[in-house]
Amino acid sequence: MNESQAITIQLPKEEGKRLEAEAKRLDISVEALATMMLCQNITQFKPTRTISEVLFRKRDLTKDMPQVDPVELARLQSYSDTANFDQMMYKLKS
Numbered sequence: 001m002n003e004s005q006a007i008t009i010q011l012p013k014e015e016g017k018r019l020e021a022e023a024k025r026l027d028i029s030v031e032a033l034a035t036m037m038l039c040q041n042i043t044q045f046k047p048t049r050t051i052s053e054v055l056f057r058k059r060d061l062t063k064d065m066p067q068v069d070p071v072e073l074a075r076l077q078s079y080s081d082t083a084n085f086d087q088m089m090y091k092l093k094s
Contacts, residue, residue, distance in 0.1 A: 009034070 011019065023033040049057075 019033060020030055023030045026033065028036075
């Protein structure tokens with residue numbers, strides 16, 4: 001026998017009524033219809049990328065960006081004369 005897990009969902013009233021009407025039309029229980037609908041569509045919710053793929057893409061996107069010391073950046077942000085981002089980047093590079 002397959003193991004199962006019980007879940008509770010809340011639907012807007014109109015959607016609940018549509019689910020009930022469709023279940024009645026198909027002569028099955030609301031629970032059975034909801035289960036069928038979830039099982040048929042659950043694959044759409046799988047991530048399209050793995051974490052490794054995301055990190056690899058991030059590396060590609062940031063490879064040409066200058067290395068920035070976060071402590072130095074925070075220090076520069078506290079100076080009133082470096083409110084402009086371009087000025088902060090210039091000071092970081094010099």
